[in-house]
Amino acid sequence: MQPTITIRPLRPAVAGDASTTLDLLISIEPPQRPPDLQTPQRPPLNLALVIDRSGSMAGEKLSYARKAARSLAAELTARDRLAIVTFDDEVQIVVPSRPVDSALPFLQAINTIEAGSTTALFDGWLAGALQVAEHLDAAALNRVLLLSDGQANEGLTDAAAIAEKVAGLNQRGISTSAFGLGAGFDEDLMGAIAAAGDGTLAQIESPAQLADLYASELQGLATTSGRRVSIGIRLQHGAELVDVINDLTVTSAGNLQLPNLRQGQTLQVGLRLQLPAWTPNQPITGIRLAWDAPGVSGRQELRQQLILPVLSVAELGELEVDLEVAEQLALLQASRDRRSVIDALDRGDQGAALASLQSIDIELAAMPQSSSISHERQRLAEQRQLLASDRNLSRKRLRQDVLRSSLNVWDGGTNTQQD
Template identity: 65%
Template sequence: MTQPTLRFRPLLPAVAGDAASSLDLVITVATPPPPPDDAAAPRRPLNLALVIDRSGSMSGTKLSHARKAARFLAGQLTAADRLAIVSFDDEVQVVMPSRPAGDPQPFIAAINTIRSGGCTALHDGWLAGAQQVAEQLEPAAINRVLLLSDGQANQGLTHRGQIAEQVAGLSQRGISTSAFGLGSGFDEDLMGAMAAAGGGTLAHIESPAQLADLYASELRGLAGTVGRQVSLGIRAKHGARVADVLNDLPRTSYGNHQLPALRLGQELAVGLRLQLPAWVPNQEIASVRLAWDAPGEARRQTLIEHLTLPVRSAADLAQLTPDAAVAEELALLQANRDRRRALEELDRGDWLAADRTLSAAHAALAALSPTLRTMKELQLLERKRDLLRNDRNRARKGLSRESLRSSLQVWDDDGDAS
């Protein structure tokens, strides 16, 4: 079993003992690195359903690349894996029922028969794929639906909340969902809700030529998955209070915070602000409990860490130098939250307010010492501000995708999940 680690990274290394104060910190959840490429480490078997939108808007280049990428996916699996192929327009077709994937040729022949059609029964297509996975559900495997669509759900069930609720229900049973939006016409809110509820990957891709890279990245992520249904319970102690969680994470039924799946070689950062009364030395500030389901393990896994910090006077505390790496992490998380605010302003029709919000986020990051991460983030914000003036549909899609990076797995344009 691969054990993650929990680490507290406070912005300042102490708290005040003679006055109330706030404590900003980052909780880091880290997993060991993946084995070298040449290591013969076995991976968990995969039980997948690839669900492809074949509605009229997918005709031509989009569907051609979708078929090509699907053939690529089939060729990357082994006899220990299972794959089903489902396509949908206003009707659903199980192109290839779930079967072992050792021989890609039957899948390739089936994929080649997919032709574009009419409307977009997205929920019905996803459900048919989920049923294929459920019929072969294997607790020791990674069970996932990969949904690809370029449009809006306009046939059958279309209510975002109801669809997400069904996705979440299957996720509780061990069937996750990744949602891949293609082009400029897909429903980014629905795709984001499905990926979040399903504990999978969200991808917004502009070119169908990116699909093969996306599928390769998804397979690497699935192979490195060591924990799902991950939750983080934060309990403040002795009068301390959790004032804010910058990630805006979904809540579980137990009131804990839902994290993305744990993957090898990945760090998840959760930004936190605590409000403290005057603090007593050696007194515990908070405890954090990480819980997850490990593939092949019957019992839920847990890890608990406790936070204590030295106590100084408020005057001394004001003279301490903040940790620059922690300040950067908190600023990046805040920039994601600012994007969500800009989205709300854009949806109200106030693009100037959205531009001001993004400008303020840009200024906050520009005030930090430049690093590769902050420079990339500044470029992303500049790009979204430019799109607000020239293509607000694309601006909204980009803002939606980037705003979710601190709460679920999001595929980056360079082919990596972030």
């Protein structure tokens, strides 16, 4: 079974007597399991759980972290491998990678984890990644689950350098999810790690959410049919790419990196093209979707081509827009426009930040008020209120919203990838 690609223009034609600005929504639907089939066996998991045990984790945070780790170990089977790694200024491999034929050794070891001092985040991540690498399995999903409540302040601390290391191991098949806990973690660093690691980003405001987060992550891994997903845009006959609305990472091959293919989660990509006067029956662009499928050797790929009717400018102007496409493009734009709010906060200009939030809401207010648009406007209203009371938490939520269009983002149990 393969995913499906749908290319939908905002207006279903282009001009033959003038240039055209063409807005497109590319929807990627992962393969769905037929309802009459039994639930297939999920791929085996090769995991490393890396837990921050720096001094700021003492008390309730570490207690919940231990409890959630015990829940995670209890959910795995003998087909899976798990390593437990902790870090403060030093790294400790609490349980080297081993099959989970019994949860007891993990439970006993997890109970010994105690808080320490500073935060050697990169060293902790690297130790976990090496545990996964020692047992790298092409048929399995190989992932590091990194949990931290603080800033990287020991060893390698530069976010770009850390992300580069994470991306390098992702190319070898080891992905990374980044979970920020509480009010003190570095949301820019954790977002960069999740993006480079092709994993999940989570902001956990209460440590009581950890068990639900781990359960969601396991469910996501169980329904993953493709990772290292990329989309290539191959423009033809003078068409130019003006904008990609999503904040997507560009791969070394010049393609756009997408989140994992997960059952039930549609991926949306918004594009703006500029076309010269167009000739009938001429392809506008080719789309190539590529991914790695667990247990299948080699890159998988799917291709799609776009050809649209050609009309005069006058005729084109009379066409109705596709309201669903307009809505999805507006939601993607609203996520991206939050970057200007973050920029204003970083300059210390709270008035400009509030004005930017209001500007985003005004744009959405002009749209038909569907449930998705209303929900987004409610998020904006909550962010305006939060901005006045808690700048730090406001910035974290804004960063999470910016990244929704390019990452798997966990939002208190609700995946916020727009669909």
